[in-house]
Amino acid sequence: MTTRIEPFKAIAISELAHRLKAEGKPVIHMEFGQPSTGAPKAAIETAHRVLDSDAMSYWESAPLRARIAAQYRETYGLDIAPERVVLTAGASPALLLAMLAGFEAGDRIAMARPGYVAYRNTSRAIHLQPVEIDCGPETRYQLSAQMLAEMDPAPAGIIIASPANPTGTILPPEELAAIAEVCKARGIRIISDEIYHGIAYDKPTPSVLEFDDGAFIVNSFSKYYSMVGWRLGWIIAPEDKADTVRAYRGNLFLTPPSLSQHAALAAMDCHKELEAHVQTYRANRAALLEALPRMGLSSIAPPDGAFYIWADIGHLTDNSLAFCERLLRDTFVATAPGLDFDPVNGHRFMRFSFAVSTPEVKEAISRMEPWFAALRGS
Ligand SMILES: Cc1ncc(COP(=O)(O)O)c(C=O)c1O
CATH class of the missing domain: 3.40.640.10 (Type I PLP-dependent aspartate aminotransferase-like (Major domain))
Incomplete structure (x- = not known):
């Protein structure tokens, strides 16, 4: 079909x-x-250097996974095992892999409307049912814990993004905590798209992982790191789903681009x-x-x-x-x-x-x- x-x-x-x-x-x-x-300059220099010395084989960089895990400690105070970090060719495949590993065909996935177009379309493409919730200025165009508590029946999952596209709004830490609590109580799996972390003006951007260790976190080098065309991102998978995510990644995409992984490791020190x-x-x-x-x-x-x-x-x-x-x-x-x-x-x-x-x-x-x-x- x-x-x-x-x-x-x-x-x-x-x-x-x-x-x-x-x-x-x-x-x-x-x-x-x-x-x-x-x-960043150092990423480009690294790429030039590596081009002359590396055969660019199928590869997932262990140093980059370790560096990403270390960043969760530095930024959010979280201890994430590097095995839970799965590198992907951007947040777009990361989102697909999280959906495939987290849900079954036919599952209902709640998301804010307005929201990033691929949440709706990727869900549909793999036969999940997007349930778009009309979110207006009252909740700054974001889902709220109350909306999720009132959904009947409860959805199998939600996708949230903070800061969000297209609005740039951030969910305050207390609302994120309340969302995580409702989701835990109702058995709703969270996918949190944290691609805009690092680009915030006054407010903190906690990771959903601070409130729910069972969430899938999607992120990328496209925005803060300014590396859109390098096509590199990652998932932090829940402990019990990391092998499944990696199996899907291997079958659907093999590995992410080698050159980009070398460059991204350098980019992570270019703050x-x-x-x-x-x-x-x-x-x-x-x-x-x-x-x-x-x-x-x-x-x-x-x-x-x-x-x-x-x-x-x-x-x-x-x-x-x-x-x-x-x-x-x-x-x-x-x-x-x-x-x-x-x-x-x-x-x-x-x-x-x-x-x-x-x-x-x-x-x-x-x-x-x-x-x-x-x-x-x-
Ligand atoms: C909210 C959001 N998630 C995911 C993506 C896809 O990003 P990537 O380039 O890492 O695939 C975008 C791209 O604009 C986005 O705005």
Whole structure:
């Protein structure tokens, strides 16, 4: 049985953005959540060096697994056995593997709507049933312990993300603890997507593992480490599921890219350089939070982390895809329509990604401000 899943709508915007750029137009890419900076310098140097000396065989790096385990001790005070760390080609396969190892076909998996598009689509692709819960500004677009306590019947699992995509909101530690408690009481398995850890502005980002050792943690080198195209991520598997995850990984993907594993080990010691990126995101966030209300976009969830702003544009359109396309054609600023993240209400939302340089954000604002003013006037 084939399951129909939707393509990313932001890809249509991105393709148009690239066509316009090829025509010489000054496009600013704020449609995808990818750092415009490359991998840290030491990671690139390592990759150059290793290319000349390593045959790049099938390989899972024991030093990298140990280094990731050590980071859980440094960052969260958790002792994680390196055997529980499974390296993958990014958070995307990590998510798939966690779902395969954690659930059976037909299981119901709860998730916030809006949420990252692949939660819904990957669940469907492997015949799990996504149960999207409409989450609004009252819970800062996140699932709550109360919502999970009230679900009848209880789902088999949940996927949470904090900081989240598309909103950047963070679940406070007490809410995470309450969610873990409800899940434990009701036998609900947690998948926690912690890909935006490291990119937070004022609030702490505890790992779900601090509250539930049986959760699957998904993470990646794509965001904080600025290594999107290197395709490397990891799972921290529950103790009783690590072998299953590794068996699925071996059968479906063999091993993750060797070169990236060497480079990632070096990247994990590049905090000074990576913190500078976070400071850039902080400045970009501040510039947008100041400008968007002036542009009439005042219904926004100020992001606690990640590099997104989720804005309500319901007073301007009921077709966010057409709206983002028009914005792009008129100002050459590419943004993401809300439909990818919320198939029900996303027609009246858009997402700005500010993982670009601060001059680009300022230039984007200076182009968008008169555009939005003209729209409101007409
Ligand atoms: C919340 C979330 N999870 C997972 C991913 C996939 O990341 P990766 O590049 O590691 O596959 C993304 C990518 O944007 C994301 O936003």
